[in-house]
Amino acid sequence: MCHVSVGHVQRAVEQSGIPTASVYVASFGHIPELMGLARSVITPHPMGRPLGAPGDGQRQREVVQAALGLFDSPRPSIVELDHKWRAGS
Numbered sequence: 001m002c003h004v005s006v007g008h009v010q011r012a013v014e015q016s017g018i019p020t021a022s023v024y025v026a027s028f029g030h031i032p033e034l035m036g037l038a039r040s041v042i043t044p045h046p047m048g049r050p051l052g053a054p055g056d057g058q059r060q061r062e063v064v065q066a067a068l069g070l071f072d073s074p075r076p077s078i079v080e081l082d083h084k085w086r087a088g089s
Contacts, residue, residue, distance in 0.1 A: 007022070007031055007032070007035040007037055008035075010035075010037055010038075011036070011037060014037075019038065020037075020038065021038075021039040021040065021041070021067040021068065021070045021071065022037060022039070022041070023040070023042075023043060023051060023063055023067055024041070024042050024043070024050060025044075025045050025046065025048075025049070025050050026043065026045075027047050029042040032078050033078060037076075037078075039067070039071070039073070039076060039077060039078075040070075040077075041063060041066045041070070041079050041080075041081060042078065042079070042080040042081065043063055043081050044081065044083065044084070050063070051063045051064065059083065062081075066079055066081060
């Protein structure tokens with residue numbers, strides 16, 4: 001079985017001319033810079049919950065909006081969100 005990281009896929013898609021944005025938890029927050037990824041959001045959430053807790057639609061929208069907002073930036077950027085983890089709504 002072949003294991004491919006999201007970062008490798010993101011970089012390949014970017015190289016083909018399609019802009020991308022990714023969301024990483026803080027444990028893997030070093031990956032976007034190491035891989036030279038164009039647009040990434042780093043969240044303080046636990047592993048497996050990059051968008052927030054299940055049922056926490058408000059937080060999930062905030063993270064997705066932050067990622068989409070990166071497309072408005074004229075240059076590559078990595079944004080770190082400082083929201084505290086909350087267990088859900």
